[in-house]
Every structure is written in C-alpha cells, then in structure tokens.
Amino acid sequence: MSKVSVHWFRHGLRFHDNPALFEAINDAERFYAVFIIDGESAGTKTSGYNRAQFLYESLCDLDSELKAVGSQLFIFNGVPAEIFTTLHREAGVTHLSFEQDCEAIWNQRDDDVRRTCLELGMEVIEKISHTLWDPFDIIDANGGQPPLTYEMFVQVAQVLGDPPRALPNPEWDDVIFGEITDELATKLKLAPQVPTPEMQGWTQNGEAPVYVGGERRALQHLKSRLRVEEDAFRDGYILPNQVNPDFLGPPLSMSAALRFGCLSVRKFYWDVHETYNKVNRGQSSATHSLTAQLIWREFFYCMSANNPKYDQMKQNPICIQIPWYKNPDHLKAWEMGQTGYPFIDACMRQMRKEGWIHHVGRTAVACFLTRGDLWISWEEGLKVFYKYLIDADWSVAAGNWMWVSSSAFERQLDCSVCVCPVAYGKRLEPTGEYIRRYVPELASLPHDYIFEPWKAPSKVQEKFGCIVGKDYPKRIVRHKTASKANYKMMKNIRDSLKLAPKHCAPSNADEIRQYLRLPKACFHNIVEGKY
Numbered sequence: 191m192s193k194v195s196v197h198w199f200r201h202g203l204r205f206h207d208n209p210a211l212f213e214a215i216n217d218a219e220r221f222y223a224v225f226i227i228d229g230e231s232a233g234t235k236t237s238g239y240n241r242a243q244f245l246y247e248s249l250c251d252l253d254s255e256l257k258a259v260g261s262q263l264f265i266f267n268g269v270p271a272e273i274f275t276t277l278h279r280e281a282g283v284t285h286l287s288f289e290q291d292c293e294a295i296w297n298q299r300d301d302d303v304r305r306t307c308l309e310l311g312m313e314v315i316e317k318i319s320h321t322l323w324d325p326f327d328i329i330d331a332n333g334g335q336p337p338l339t340y341e342m343f344v345q346v347a348q349v350l351g352d353p354p355r356a357l358p359n360p361e362w363d364d365v366i367f368g369e370i371t372d373e374l375a376t377k378l379k380l381a382p383q384v385p386t387p388e389m390q391g392w393t394q395n396g397e398a399p400v401y402v403g404g405e406r407r408a409l410q411h412l413k414s415r416l417r418v419e420e421d422a423f424r425d426g427y428i429l430p431n432q433v434n435p436d437f438l439g440p441p442l443s444m445s446a447a448l449r450f451g452c453l454s455v456r457k458f459y460w461d462v463h464e465t466y467n468k469v470n471r472g473q474s475s476a477t478h479s480l481t482a483q484l485i486w487r488e489f490f491y492c493m494s495a496n497n498p499k500y501d502q503m504k505q506n507p508i509c510i511q512i513p514w515y516k517n518p519d520h521l522k523a524w525e526m527g528q529t530g531y532p533f534i535d536a537c538m539r540q541m542r543k544e545g546w547i548h549h550v551g552r553t554a555v556a557c558f559l560t561r562g563d564l565w566i567s568w569e570e571g572l573k574v575f576y577k578y579l580i581d582a583d584w585s586v587a588a589g590n591w592m593w594v595s596s597s598a599f600e601r602q603l604d605c606s607v608c609v610c611p612v613a614y615g616k617r618l619e620p621t622g623e624y625i626r627r628y629v630p631e632l633a634s635l636p637h638d639y640i641f642e643p644w645k646a647p648s649k650v651q652e653k654f655g656c657i658v659g660k661d662y663p664k665r666i667v668r669h670k671t672a673s674k675a676n677y678k679m680m681k682n683i684r685d686s687l688k689l690a691p692k693h694c695a696p697s698n699a700d701e702i703r704q705y706l707r708l709p710k711a712c713f714h715n716i717v718e719g720k721y
C-alpha cells in the first residue's frame with residue numbers, strides 16, 4: 191500500500207525531535223502538515239490574548255519553515271475526526287501521525303480520531319515527545335497509580351532510566367508534498383493564512399507580551415538560557431533560576447516554548463546535562479537534580495494522565511475537599527492587581543500584561559488567594575491563570591495549584607511568616623524596582639514604604655502623590671488577622687480528617703523550602719509548622 195500521510199500538529203510545533211513527524215515523512219508518497227482549529231486544541235478554549243498571540247506566532251514560524259522546504263502548514267477549521275475522514279476519502283490519505291497529548295482532557299478527541307482511522311483502515315502513528323518519559327510507563331511502574339509526591343515520582347523515573355535523546359530535524363530533500371484542491375479547501379474550511387488572534391475573536395486589551403512564539407525563536411532563546419546555566423556551573427552551583435530569581439532581567443523562561451512544544455523537553459534536558467558535563471570535564475551528571483524543574487513538569491503531567499477531573503476539587507480523587515469562601519469582590523481585586531499588597535499586585539499585573547511571572551511570584555499570589563489570606567478556591571485562581579499565562583497547561587497549572595493550596599492541611603505548609611505577602615516580596619526582590627515597574631502609582635514612594643504604603647504618614651503620601659485609598663487601594667484583608675483565622679480553619683479541618691485521603695502533597699519540609707524558594711532560615715518554621 192502506498193503511503194499518503196498527514197502529520198497533525200497540536201502541541202509539538204517544531205521540526206526538531208519530532209518522532210511522529212519523522213515517521214510520517216519516511217517513505218511517504220505524499221505528505222501534508224496540518225493544524226486544526228477546533229476551538230480547543232492547544233488550549234485555545236481557556237486562552238486569553240497573550241497565549242493566542244504566542245500560538246499564532248508559533249504557527250506562522252512553522253508555516254514559514256514548511257514554505258522554505260516547499261510546502262505549507264494547512265490550517266483547517268472543524269472537528270478533527272471529520273477532517274481526517276474527508277482527507278482519507280478525497281485526498282487518499284492512508285496514515286495519520288501525531289505526538290502523544292497525555293493529558294486526560296484530550297482523551298475524547300484522540301479516541302474519536304483513533305476510532306475513525308481504524309474504521310477507515312488508516313494507520314495511526316502516535317509518538318511520545320512532549321514529555322521525557324511516557325506517563326503511562328511511570329503509572330505502570332508505580333503499580334497502576336500515578337505517584338502523588340515528587341520524591342516518589344523521582345524514584346519511579348529512576349527505575350525507567352534516562353529519557354531518550356532528542357532526534358535531529360527530518361531530511362526534507364526527497365519528500366513530496368501534497369496539494370489541496372480548491373474544492374477540498376472549501377470543504378475543510380482551509381484558512382488562507384495563519385489567522386491572527388483578532389481574526390479568531392480575541393481582542394488586545396493592554397497586553398504587551400514579552401515572549402515571542404516559534405521554534406526558531408525558542409532555539410535561539412535556549413542558547414541564551416544555556417549560557418546562564420553554564421555560568422552557574424562554572425561558579426559551582428546548579429539551578430540558577432531558582433538560586434537567583436531574577437525579576438528585572440531579560441526574559442529567559444523556556445516554559446511557553448515547552449508548553450507549545452516549540453522546544454523539545456528532551457533537547458532542553460540533554461543540553462543542560464551536556465553543558466554541565468562540558469564545564470565539569472566529562473564528569474557525568476547522572477542525576478536529575480540538574481533539571482529538577484523539568485521533573486516537576488513530568489510529575490504533574492503524569493498525575494493528570496488518567497484523571498479527567500484533575501482540574502477541579504469535586505470528584506477529583508487526589509484533591510482534599512475544602513469549604514472555600516466565595517467572595518467575588520476579593521477575587522476580582524486579586525485578578526486585577528488591586529489587593530493593596532504591592533508585591534501581589536505587581537505579580538498579577540505583570541501576568542495580565544506580559545503573560546508570564548516568575549515561579550516565586552506565582553507561588554506568592556497562589557498562597558495569597560488560597561490558604562494564606564483570601565481563602566478562595568484554587569479552582570478560581572486556576573481559571574485566571576489559564577486566561578493570562580502563555581505557558582498555562584491544563585495539568586501543570588492545576589497540579590501546582592493543588593500542591594500550593596489543597597495541600598494546605600499539610601502541617602508543614604502552615605507558616606504565615608514565610609509566605610507573608612510583604613516579607614516574601616521583600617526577600618525575593620528587595621530593591622522594590624519590580625513593584626515600581628508594574629504598579630506605577632507607587633513608583634515615586636520612598637523605598638521605606640514601597641512594600642507597605644499604608645505605613646507612609648499622610649504627609650509622605652501627599653508629597654509623593656500616592657494617597658492610599660485614593661490613588662492605590664487599601665489592603666483588602668489584614669494578613670496577620672486573615673492568616674491567623676485561616677490557620678485555625680486548616681487545623682480544624684485537618685483534625686477532622688482522621689485519615690486524609692491520598693492527595694497531591696509535598697514530600698517533605700525541604701522540598702517545600704526549595705519549591706517556595708525560601709532561605710534556609712525558614713527551615714525551622716516549616717518543620718515545626720510554626721504559625
């Protein structure tokens with residue numbers, strides 16, 4: 191049988207390390223590269239403007255890479271299973287390839303497509319390259335259940351061995367590209383060009399993203415990122431992004447590129463390890479700790495793979511049920527960066543504007559919304575993150591929210607001092623420049639008051655043109671009182687949970703300290719669960 195193949199891009203928007211694409215073009219008589227606008231794929235259902243823009247740039251980049259080798263990215267509108275049926279019947283397509291999307295949210299879509307292909311006698315090629323390991327192998331190796339702590343995950347992953355190395359780009363020289371007739375183009379609603387976010391109904395509303403999508407951009411970006419890692423290895427430490435959280439420097443995060451697969455996670459993983467080996471003269475880095483953050487990503491993907499209720503509290507077997515408050519005013523103030531706590535507001539405003547904030551900023555705002563201050567459900571925070579973050583992933587975002595909030599009843603997380611919205615901000619970015627950048631109404635205040643403007647005497651507030659309650663909001667809650675009340679609620683619920691159900695939780699106090707990027711001095715408070 192001659193092979194006429196379609197590669198369906200969903201995530202994995204790249205040429206490099208794309209095993210499904212590799213196999214699709216191998217010995218194909220004709221080949222088509224396809225993306226489908228179905229209202230959901232690539233997370234478009236929950237997306238705001240910034241993520242839609244990043245996806246648009248990534249698709250444009252892929253389209254131009256395909257044009258350079260003699261083809262294009264065909265962008266169809268409709269239901270994937272129906273589109274592949276039409277392509278089979280009218281363009282003679284025999285093979286369909288795609289990268290595994292392991293999150294349970296995609297099961298229905300992919301099951302429909304697999305079933306349709308089977309009925310039509312088409313061959314399906316599905317390969318794993320969005321994660322380092324196949325999450326289902328981890329689940330099998332863990333006795334049929336996903337590991338619920340990071341430490342457990344690392345142990346299981348070690349049993350599976352090193353992740354595979356990244357594949358090179360495919361060779362395009364001998365590939366013959368298929369064409370789409372005008373009649374078929376009309377049937378499949380072929381987009382004449384990559385549609386902009388505006389063409390699909392998104393409107394720009396003050397957003398100013400700093401990350402640009404696309405494989406070529408991601409690979410360039412990786413080079414800068416590896417230089418930072420190399421400098422750290424030369425200076426004798428690892429995980430520079432964790433050790434020195436940089437709030438003010440140029441954007442260096444790879445998370446959006448990884449989320450859309452413009453960059454292969456396996457390439458990132460192995461490039462960091464090779465950089466380490468180069469600096470340490472061939473000394474092997476046979477440890478996952480060099481790339482511990484990528485293991486967190488795996489951990490959350492794996493946990494969600496067989497749990498369609500993973501992004502909600504009810505009916506989610508790994509989430510503790512908590513009677514959170516409903517307070518739309520507080521929720522809105524938090525979302526808009528109007529809580530009266532400058533560090534929290536700076537983080538929320540940066541996220542809305544640029545589509546990204548540092549991990550420690552995410553932790554600060556997530557604690558503040560949930561167990562720390564407002565006692566509002568993590569599900570509400572998750573919806574806001576889905577809307578604004580360019581790297582927002584169904585599973586990674588929900589997993590992190592559960593870890594930070596639902597695990598509230600872990601005694602070790604009960605430290606109001608460590609995650610105080612004032613002290614935490616001061617420790618992470620002591621100059622106050624970050625607040626000045628994102629909360630301009632506070633920009634002229636003297637440093638003494640930048641983290642706590644309510645402490646500025648009225649004369650100072652008048653002199654610097656920032657009256658609290660007029661130019662900048664009053665605090666919506668008092669951290670000291672709110673966190674004390676929350677602490678009591680946590681304790682009562684914990685006491686009532688005679689046997690806590692198995693839930694997503696931190697492994698130990700040191701992990702909490704590292705995840706929250708707290709200094710060693712916080713260790714005692716955490717261990718003792720000191721209020």
Ligand SMILES: Cc1cc2nc3c(=O)[nH]c(=O)nc-3n(C[C@H](O)[C@H](O)[C@H](O)COP(=O)(O)OP(=O)(O)OC[C@H]3O[C@@H](n4cnc5c(N)ncnc54)[C@H](O)[C@@H]3O)c2cc1C
Pocket residue numbers: 431432442443444445446448449483484485486487488490547548549550552553556575579581582583584586587588590591594
């Ligand atoms: C409440 C909350 C929600 C989050 N939601 C998301 C999300 O939707 N998508 C997302 O990619 N990250 C999410 N994170 C994790 C983390 O904050 C970002 O991945 C990180 O800020 C990206 O910056 P970086 O690339 O410089 O990270 P680095 O420290 O350089 O890490 C490299 C890569 O590892 C992965 N990674 C790092 N930390 C984590 C983590 N805790 N969990 C999972 N993966 C991680 C990311 O892909 C990241 O790009 C969330 C964190 C919190 C506290």
